[in-house]
Amino acid sequence: MTAQTAAAPxxxxxxxxxxxxxxxxQLDSTEGLWRNLALVxxxxxxxxxxxxxxxxxxxxxxxxxxNIFTILELASVIGVVTVGMTFVIIGGGIDLSVGAIIxxxxxxxxxLATQDYGAGGMIFCALAVGIGVGVVNGILISYGRLVxxxxxxxMLVAARGLAAQISGKxxxxxxxxxxxxxxxxxxxxxxxxxxxxxAVVAAGWVLLNRTTFxxxxxxxxxxxxxxxxxxxxxxxxxLLLYALSGLCCGIAAVMLTSQANSAQAAMANLYELDAIAAxxxxxxxxxxxxxxxxxxxxxxxxxxxxTNLFAINNLSxxxxxxxxxxxxxxxxxxxxxxxxxxxxxxxxxxxxxxS
Amino acid sequence: MxxxxxxxxxxxxxxxxxxxxxxxxxxxTSNEEDEPSGGAQTAAAGxxxxxxxxxxxxxxxxxxxxxxxxxxxxxxxxKAQAAAYSDVEFKTVExxxxxxxxxxxxQTLVAQKPSIIVLLPHDGKELNAFGLEAMKAGIPxxxxxxxxxxxxxxxxxxxxxxxxxxxxxxxxIIDQMKAKNVASPVIGEIAGIDSLELTQERSKGFADTxxxxxxxxxxxxxxxxxxxxxxxEAASLLQALPKMDALWNHDxxxxxxxxxxxxQANRSEFLMVGGAGSKAAIEAIQADNSVLKATVxxxxxxxxxxxxxARLIAQNKGMxxxxxxxxxxxxxxxSETITKENASNYLKLGF
Numbered sequence: 001m002t003a004q005t006a007a008a009p010x011x012x013x014x015x016x017x018x019x020x021x022x023x024x025x026q027l028d029s030t031e032g033l034w035r036n037l038a039l040v041x042x043x044x045x046x047x048x049x050x051x052x053x054x055x056x057x058x059x060x061x062x063x064x065x066x067n068i069f070t071i072l073e074l075a076s077v078i079g080v081v082t083v084g085m086t087f088v089i090i091g092g093g094i095d096l097s098v099g100a101i102i103x104x105x106x107x108x109x110x111x112l113a114t115q116d117y118g119a120g121g122m123i124f125c126a127l128a129v130g131i132g133v134g135v136v137n138g139i140l141i142s143y144g145r146l147v148x149x150x151x152x153x154x155m156l157v158a159a160r161g162l163a164a165q166i167s168g169k170x171x172x173x174x175x176x177x178x179x180x181x182x183x184x185x186x187x188x189x190x191x192x193x194x195x196x197x198x199a200v201v202a203a204g205w206v207l208l209n210r211t212t213f214x215x216x217x218x219x220x221x222x223x224x225x226x227x228x229x230x231x232x233x234x235x236x237x238x239l240l241l242y243a244l245s246g247l248c249c250g251i252a253a254v255m256l257t258s259q260a261n262s263a264q265a266a267m268a269n270l271y272e273l274d275a276i277a278a279x280x281x282x283x284x285x286x287x288x289x290x291x292x293x294x295x296x297x298x299x300x301x302x303x304x305x306x307t308n309l310f311a312i313n314n315l316s317x318x319x320x321x322x323x324x325x326x327x328x329x330x331x332x333x334x335x336x337x338x339x340x341x342x343x344x345x346x347x348x349x350x351x352x353x354x355s
Numbered sequence: 356m357x358x359x360x361x362x363x364x365x366x367x368x369x370x371x372x373x374x375x376x377x378x379x380x381x382x383x384t385s386n387e388e389d390e391p392s393g394g395a396q397t398a399a400a401g402x403x404x405x406x407x408x409x410x411x412x413x414x415x416x417x418x419x420x421x422x423x424x425x426x427x428x429x430x431x432x433x434k435a436q437a438a439a440y441s442d443v444e445f446k447t448v449e450x451x452x453x454x455x456x457x458x459x460x461x462q463t464l465v466a467q468k469p470s471i472i473v474l475l476p477h478d479g480k481e482l483n484a485f486g487l488e489a490m491k492a493g494i495p496x497x498x499x500x501x502x503x504x505x506x507x508x509x510x511x512x513x514x515x516x517x518x519x520x521x522x523x524x525x526x527x528i529i530d531q532m533k534a535k536n537v538a539s540p541v542i543g544e545i546a547g548i549d550s551l552e553l554t555q556e557r558s559k560g561f562a563d564t565x566x567x568x569x570x571x572x573x574x575x576x577x578x579x580x581x582x583x584x585x586x587x588e589a590a591s592l593l594q595a596l597p598k599m600d601a602l603w604n605h606d607x608x609x610x611x612x613x614x615x616x617x618x619q620a621n622r623s624e625f626l627m628v629g630g631a632g633s634k635a636a637i638e639a640i641q642a643d644n645s646v647l648k649a650t651v652x653x654x655x656x657x658x659x660x661x662x663x664x665a666r667l668i669a670q671n672k673g674m675x676x677x678x679x680x681x682x683x684x685x686x687x688x689x690s691e692t693i694t695k696e697n698a699s700n701y702l703k704l705g706f
Binding site for chain 1: 376377380382383384385386420423426427573574575576579580581583584585586587588590591594595597608611612614615616618619635
């Protein structure tokens, strides 16, 4: 049965033998789709579990609507960070310093001196610090030839240290109504944070899929040497990737400061691990060269939905962390074994029948 | 040629912009307040005969470099209290990031032969051996807040009452619920870092006391003592409990985030009790314009008291109000409840 249908298109389309050997579900472009569908299924299972365990909450329409926004708001800061992280990982690197950059940018933008400049000054400061630290990371990695893991690990420690130094280890309260309002206000019934997340995800998608920058990122991550021979300035491109991650951290710092009405050196604790985990269960290859923004977003949403599910059922954080760990392993296993095995199975079959 | 000059001009512009941004940023790191704030909590009583200058003593001090307002207040208080005595020389070493780093720092302190050491350990169990060693070498050790398991490892232990915090918070909530005639209230709890013993003690005191009144905690979330984690957990908790009567948040620093989440969710049907007693929280209670109606203390003023007592121990004096000629071995501070009525008394103790 499979053999017959598999053999048919080759005869119809002899001028495209390469495409003919691979079915549409085996193509690189649809591989991402499969992964994303699997994540959507996981999301659906989580939500159904919520409905089964807490029917009295889910029967209230306004509560459900609020809950969706709560999940999205919970996902917003990590989501923005994950977009930057996805670019860095696709480009063959890793950024362990994202949490520390958020803390530094947040603390820097909420010092009394910065707050004197008003909301504009605070936002500028957060973004500039984010990009600045990202550029330092990039220079160390691309021109200083440090391994990304080590350079950003060093930055993680140093940036948190500087943040603690600037803040004097105190929690700095933001007095700007505009900044605090970002997390508190709605626009047309949808929280502002959700718009920011949507905008960053959309911009990330366009940048990755519709621009030369995105193509180069995939090329650099897939094979550095080939990318260099193809005329890509690999060093500059790597630097730009870390700067982009830094920019995302700057945006995230403003959002997190707004949510907490304050900033401190210990904020955004372990966000780097959450962002990497989300990117990976979203199908981004840790060795670079492959990944999707939508997959990463779904990865973040899976995590924030789990957190929400555990909160409404009053389950402890420990259980939640164990389940999170399990889901990371499961997601990667399913993606590796199932889809590879299935596609390879079909590929073998079609080869046997067509040769 | 033209191309090259264009490029260099662009680079010049970019470089200039970067420099300008850098200059602006460095100007932004200052945290100087326009008017000096109240600051540390010291008590150098004038007419107390113990306050009179006595024998010169050197007090060594070590506390973790944690990123938390409470720990920062501990260090500041100790410094300020030591400065209030003319006969005290104060030597401080930063405890670094963990117990091992603190042990190393303390060795350098011991080498300077202080008269007495005041120490807030990263972990009482891990630094127990150091306490024993110092006591054996004839340097008395004052343990601040995190107890050593071995009674031989310290001369004085002064600490807050974590279990008592939970008890005080629960008592306040029970009283309020009875006054409002709520028979079975929905009570939420936002704890600190769950793996710490102090968090478990606080939660146990809270749950035990509530149980006596027949109440129970409806939902409990654990944050990380930071404002952003407090906001995150509070947002989840509010979603889980669409209607709530009371909420206890273990820590006022993380409470900044908890209050932010409550405000973002537009909720006000319940009352909230804080923990620790930060200045911002006491001011909010006094102003009475949010859900925060009370906070139970775990005051960093204990560091000031520890320095005063360390001085007395080193000078071989007792506490003047007590009959004993020596300072007692163990002091546990009571966890007091700050409400609108007494907030003004506590404002000077807020950190």
